[in-house]
Amino acid sequence: MKLYISADMEGTAAVASWTQVDPKNTTEYPYYRKLMSLEVRAAIDGARDAGATATLVNDSHSAMRNVLWDDLPDDARMIYGNRKPFSMTEGVDATFAAAFFTGYHGGIGDANATLAHTYSPDTLYNVRVNGIACSETLLNAAVLGTHGVPVVLVTGDRATCEGARVYLPWITTAITKEAIGYFAVDSISPAEARRRIRAGATSAIEDLARAKPFVFEPPIALELDFVKVEQADFAELIPGVDRIGGRTVRYVHDDYRVVFRTFLAAMRLGAAANAPV
Ligand SMILES: [Zn+2]
Numbered sequence: 001m002k003l004y005i006s007a008d009m010e011g012t013a014a015v016a017s018w019t020q021v022d023p024k025n026t027t028e029y030p031y032y033r034k035l036m037s038l039e040v041r042a043a044i045d046g047a048r049d050a051g052a053t054a055t056l057v058n059d060s061h062s063a064m065r066n067v068l069w070d071d072l073p074d075d076a077r078m079i080y081g082n083r084k085p086f087s088m089t090e091g092v093d094a095t096f097a098a099a100f101f102t103g104y105h106g107g108i109g110d111a112n113a114t115l116a117h118t119y120s121p122d123t124l125y126n127v128r129v130n131g132i133a134c135s136e137t138l139l140n141a142a143v144l145g146t147h148g149v150p151v152v153l154v155t156g157d158r159a160t161c162e163g164a165r166v167y168l169p170w171i172t173t174a175i176t177k178e179a180i181g182y183f184a185v186d187s188i189s190p191a192e193a194r195r196r197i198r199a200g201a202t203s204a205i206e207d208l209a210r211a212k213p214f215v216f217e218p219p220i221a222l223e224l225d226f227v228k229v230e231q232a233d234f235a236e237l238i239p240g241v242d243r244i245g246g247r248t249v250r251y252v253h254d255d256y257r258v259v260f261r262t263f264l265a266a267m268r269l270g271a272a273a274n275a276p277v
Contacts, residue, residue, distance in 0.1 A: 001205075003052040004096040004149065005043060006088050006140060009061035010105035010115040011156025012036045013176035013193035016185045018115065023063055035190050036061070036103055037071035039155065039176075042194035043100050044073060046201025056096070060088035061103070086257075087119075087264055088136060089143040098208055099144050100153040100201065106160050106179075107135025113159035114179040119263075123271045125247065126225035129259070130216050137164045139260065141214040146256050150211035153204035155197050157185065170211045174200035218254035224266055231270035238265055 009021045012035050019025045020032040044055050057078040059067050064082040072078065084090035092099065106113025108124060118127045118136055127134045129142070137160065141151045153172045154164040161173035174197040177187035188196070226232045226247045236243040241262065244250045251262050 001052050001054075001098075002096045003044075003047050003055045003205075004092050004099040004144070005040060005055060005057045006060045006099065006101050007036065007040045007057055007067055008088070008101070008103040008105065008136070008156075009033075009036045009066055011103040011160055011176060012039055013190045014185065014187045015177075016114060016187075017183055021061065021115070023066065033066050034068065034071070036066055037068040038190070038194055039197055040067055040102055041071045041073075042197040043102050043153065043155070043201045044076060046198035047100070047205050048073075049198070050202045050205035052205055056091055058088065058090050058092075085261065085264075086143060089140045089260075092144050092147055092149055094147045094149070096147070096149045098152045098205060098211065099149050100155075100204070101137055101140065101151055101164075102153075102155045102197070104135075104137055104154050104156040104160050104164075106157065106163060107133060107137070109133065110135070110159050110163060112179045112181065113163075114157050114177065114182065114185050116159065116182065120267050120271055122274060123227055123231055123267055124224060125227045126223075127263070128221075128223040130221055132167070135160070135163055138167055138214070139263070141168060142216050142256050143260050145213035145215040148213050150208070150213050152208060152211045153200055155193075155200065168214055170207070172200050172204035172207065216256055216259075218256075219252050220254065220256050220259045222251045222259050222263055224249050224263070224270075226270050228273065230273040234269040234273045235266040237269065238262065241266060
C-alpha cells in the first residue's frame with residue numbers, strides 16, 4: 001500500500017511566525033525545520049502501523065527543501081526542490097492508495113488561522129473554484145482526486161483541520177495548535193503533536209474504505225483575485241484567461257489538471273509583476 005505525503009510547514013506544532021518557516025533565517029528556522037521533519041516521520045510511522053508499505057514525501061514548503069533526510073525511514077523517497085509542474089502535488093499518480101497533508105495551514109482570509117494563505121500571500125487575495133473559496137488543502141486534494149487518490153489525514157491548526165472537513169468529511173485530523181490570530185498560537189508540545197499525528201495516521205489508513213477522491217465537477221471555473229491590479233495585468237496574458245475585474249481573472253476548463261497548472265502559471269506571472277518597473 002503506497003502512501004503519498006505532501007508536507008508543508010506552517011501547520012507544524014508551535015510555529016507562529018514567518019521567520020520560523022523562512023529557510024533564509026539562520027536562528028529559528030533550523031529548529032522548526034527539525035520539528036516539521038519529525039511530524040512527517042510520525043505520520044509515516046503511524047501509517048506503517050496500519051499497513052502502509054511505501055511512502056513518497058513531497059516537500060511542499062517554500063523552496064521545498066526542508067525535511068531532513070535523517071529523520072525519515074531509510075526506504076522513504078522524497079521529492080525535493082522547486083519548481084515542479086504540480087508543485088505541492090508533484091509525483092502523485094494512481095498507484096497511491098491514500099494521501100496525507102502534514103503541516104498544512106488555513107486558506108487565505110480564514111479567521112484564527114496561523115499564517116493562513118493560499119499559495120502566495122503577496123500575490124493572491126482570493127482563490128475560487130466553482131465559486132468555492134479554496135485553501136491549499138482543497139486545491140491540492142482536487143489534483144489528487146484526478147488520480148483517484150483520497151486525502152485521508154490533514155495536520156495543522158484547528159482552522160486548517162475544521163476547514164478540511166467541510167469538503168472532505170471523511171478526513172482524519174490531528175490538531176497541532178489553536179491559533180490566536182495570525183501570528184500567535186496556543187500549542188500542544190511538539191512531542192504530544194507527534195503522538196497525535198502518529199495515532200491519526202494509523203486511524204486514517206484503517207478508515208481508508210470510507211474516504212473518497214475529491215473532485216470539482218466540470219466545467220471547472222477558476223477565479224483569482226490578485227492583491228494588486230498590476231498582477232492581474234500579467235496573469236491575463238495567458239491565452240484563455242479572461243480579465244473580469246481590476247484585480248480578477250477567470251479561466252474555465254473541464255480538466256482540473258489543466259486548471260491547476262493555469263493557476264500556478266497565473267500566480268507566478270502575477271508575482272513577476274512585483275518586480276520594480
Ligand atoms: Zn508552506
